[in-house]
Amino acid sequence: MPVLTSQEVRTQFIRFFEERNHRFVPSSPVVPIDDPTLLFTNAGMNQFKPIFLGTERPEHVRVTNSQKCIRVSGKHNDLEEVGHDTYHHTFFEMMGNWSFGDYYKKEAIEWAWELLTREWCLPKDRLYATVYKDDSEAESLWKKVTDIDASHVLRFGEQDNFWEMGDTGPCGPCSEIHIDLTAGGDGAKLVNAGTPDVIELWNLVFIQFNRHADRSLAALPAKHVDTGAGFERLTRVLQGKASNYDIDIFQTIIRGVEQRTGRSYGEAALQPAFRVIADHLRMLTFSITDGAVPGNEGRGYVLRRILRRATMYGRKLQMHEPFVCDLVGHVVNTMGDAFPEIRQRQAYVEKTIRTEEEHFNRTLDRGLEVFEDLVRALNKRGRRKISGDDVFKLYDTFGFPMDLTRVLAAERSLTVDEDGFSDLMAAQRQRSREEGKKKFISRSVDWILVGDQQKSKFLGYDTLESEAAMVKYVREGNQVQLVFDRTPFYPESGGQLGDRGGIRVDGFQLEVWDTQRVGDDIVHFVDAPEDMDLGRVSRAHLGVSREWRNQIIRNHSATHLLHAALRRVLGTHVQQAGSVVEPGRLRFDFTHFEKVSESQIAEIEDIVNAQIRENIPLKHHRDIPFAEAQGMGALSFFGDKYGERVNVVQFGEFSKEFCGGTHVPATGYIGMFRIVGESGVAAGVRRIEAITGSVAQRTVRDERRLVQRLATTLHTHPDGVFRRVEELVDENRELRKAVAALQVASLAEQLAVFVEEAPVVRRFKLVARRVTVPAGVDLKELGDILRTKLVSGVGVLAAVNGDSGTLLCVVTDDLITEEKLHAGNLIKEIAKVVGGSGGGRANLATAGIKDLAHIDRALSHVNKLLK
DSSP states (O other): OOOOOHHHHHHHHHHHHHTTTOEEOOOOOSSOSSOTTOSSOOSGGGGGHHHHHTSSOOSOSEEEEEEEEEOOSGGGOOGGGTTTSSSOOSEEEEEEEEEESSSOHHHHHHHHHIIIIIISOOOGGGEEEEEETTOHHHHHHHHHHSOOOGGGEEEEOHHHHEEESSSSEEEEEEEEEEEEOSSSSOOGGGTTSOBTTEEEEEEEEEEEEEEOTTSOEEEEEEEEEEEEEEHHHHHHHHTTOSSGGGSHHHHHHHHHHHHHHOOOTTSGGGHHHHHHHHHHHHHHHHHHHTTOOOOSSHHHHHHHHHHHHHHHHHHHTTOOSOOGGGGHHHHHHHHTTTOTHHHHTHHHHHHHHHHHHHHHHHHHHHHHHHHHHHHHHHHHHTOOEEOHHHHHHHHHHHOOOHHHHHHHHHHTTOEEOHHHHHHHHHHHHHHHHHHHHHHOOOOOOOOEEOSOOOOOEEOTTTOSEEEEEEEEEEEETTEEEEEESEESOOOBBTTBOOOOEEEEETTEEEEEEEEEEETTEEEEEEEOOTTOOGGGOOEEEEEEOHHHHHHHHHHHHHHHHHHHHHHHHHOTTOOEEEEEEOSSOEEEEEEOSSOOOHHHHHHHHHHHHHHHHHTOBEEEEEEEEHHHHHHTTOBOOTTOOOOSEEEEEEETTTEEEEOOSOOOSBGGGGOOEEEEEEEEEETTEEEEEEEEHHHHHHHHHHHHHHHHHHHHHTTSOGGGHHHHHHHHHHHHHHHHHHHHHHHHHHHHHHHHHHHHHOOEETTEEEEEEEEOOOTTOOHHHHHHHHHHHHSSEEEEEEEEETTEEEEEEEEOHHHHHHSOOOHHHHHHHHHHHTTOOEEEOSSEEEEEESOGGGHHHHHHHHHHHHO
16 A cells, blocks of 8 residues: 555545545634633544533534644643654644444444554554443444454553543543554553553544533433544554654654754754654644634643743754744645645734744743853752752743753753642642633533423524523522523624523513523523522513614624724734624724734724715625635634534625624614724734724713813813923923922032031041932932042932832942942942842942831941941
8 A cells, every 4th residue: 555645644534434424524723612611622522512512413413524633731731742752742633533323333443443454454463442341332343343353452441441521521431442563563561551652543432421420420312422533643654654753744844944943853862852843833823823822821821831842942953033933834835735724824823923932032041041040059059959949930931841941951960850840830730720710600500491402593683572482491599591492682602792681471571681602502691589480481572672782783793894994904914813792892802913003093993984984784694505605705703613504794895704693784873983992912913992883972072072171271272282281291391300400409419518527437438328309300310419529438328218218329439449349239238238139330339228117227337338
């Protein structure tokens, strides 16, 4: 069999299952949609999680794909091994096939064996199948429907062969396929031993139970198959390579690193650096393409760490300037056909990485200085181990990965306290988990069924009122969640807040204070009297607040016009990176690398308001095929989940976007658009805040009143307010200068008295006094005056301003030369008395004062120092 390319491996896998009636579904983004429990998509099943949980019905009962995955945190965190072994990665592809209540163990096992051994001709005597210790059915099927050596079917416990989504929820036994890559083919004892010589290729998960909080298991009404085959590992085996990094998809990137750095991958000592950079480059390219940006929290923090780790390894290749950004094209060339989104956003990814690299290179140089300081301090104390605290500081503050600190330490014959570092990392992860729990509100509840279970039908595009039959509810005290067979209430999605309004039922009028989508259900959140018997409710009248909806749709439609205007003014690299649509305002995050200027903001406002005045009617293309929407040139909105059929919102030829939200019937309904804020959110992401309609109108009226009041107060015309304010500012500045000059002159006279009264120490005068320095007067300027008036002497002034204070020391030039006195050295000793620190030049130095109560003792200490 000829050697397959990586592209052929992926294609053949998908085609194999398409021939067996599986529907191909595109990979979901690596930034999860509507799943706050995950930082990144880490398995092929993530996008099908609602189906396993029973909150959504599948469009197809058999599907297949190759899912983009990132694993850099939690239990799947092998970051330290990445680049140093042959098979761990931060980014990888998980090829899979799924059955949602259709076929089960027999077909999954039979097809996996057929693809591996008949289609790809892997040696049967080198393959092992593991099954859960209690899964006799899977063990029997392996021996019945395949020709695997019976002794190669091995049983393992829960840790290795029982898959769970979480502490509770769908779960089941799994069957893994491993390949023996040992030289002698005798690796049976190495299965599940965590060695690269016998590695897992494919995991077949049989989801048949539901795990309860008490750890008990209950059978699910439908059984599912969820499989995951490691794309890079399979390609390595099929290409006969010794390492994942030797396959074509990685070697193309590694050759690009060689070209950019001038170093050779053939140098064994440099290979980990090449591998880390190649791996991390893929992770960064895909995560930034899918909407993540480097930052200080959550997934942004992870991206920043990964990029810094790649940059650090670049230093091993003598790269001291941004270079990772120049390698993105190699990832695009190898993977852009399978994942066209990375080609579309290549320029944006490159610029995002370059901006972050430039910033980190400055931080990195400081981190290396800190490391050298640590080494010097250890040598001075005669110690040979860097503490866990210091290792964590290098990691957390300066982005030093543990393995790099270990290498730098080894070069200086030092060790590191890895246990201490691990404890601190564990504490940080615990804090992150607790913070995540605070932000995530679980909506997993035990519903009470009233009517037939069915998908909620949304009517809110066409009406704000409807009659409906209640399907189910759940109550906790007065708080109640209701689901109906149909509803005009829009559930929160894509940045648009959920509708509010009222429900009239059984003689009660209930206020709906939020609406959310949970799987196929549209859930209405209400407060209901505890004596209300919801079990008797069958019909209800639902009504959305017209005022709430009208304010929402004005702002939502305005985001579409704003997006189009931004792309016209700033460039087509602009894409939405998030939004919030509320009754009183809208917030729109977008990709851009510079502050939007005032003139650009004005132009954007003008364009949007021009479209509003045109009163362009809405064309709402509903439930059309995804491909047709793309063919229209519609833009996709960040944060929305798209199925095979989608909605497109169109306002003429100005704006066409995928969107499931509610909108104005024509742009004129927006009334007015005003931008009220522009700011940076993260590297490469800007934010615009704006208002519309009556809110914008009130703001304009308030601003006009303010200008009129200012004009009256300043005795000028409204057009002259700014010029008059400028004149007053200039006048105030000159007055401040005059006052400061008078204050300095007065203090100079006081300093002259200090010099005249100064005692002589050794052969020169010493001034050590308290002074009061008014705001706006430079203490160093007083120091220069004092040094001049001393002629030959030392001066120390203590200036107190509220709860803080400053020490200043001056030394005349003759004493610097003849007596070897140094103001910087003196101030350090004086400052110790008041718990401060400082330094400076030989003739002038300053220090802070922490303990104000000891100022007089510090001033008297000067005399002792000089004597």
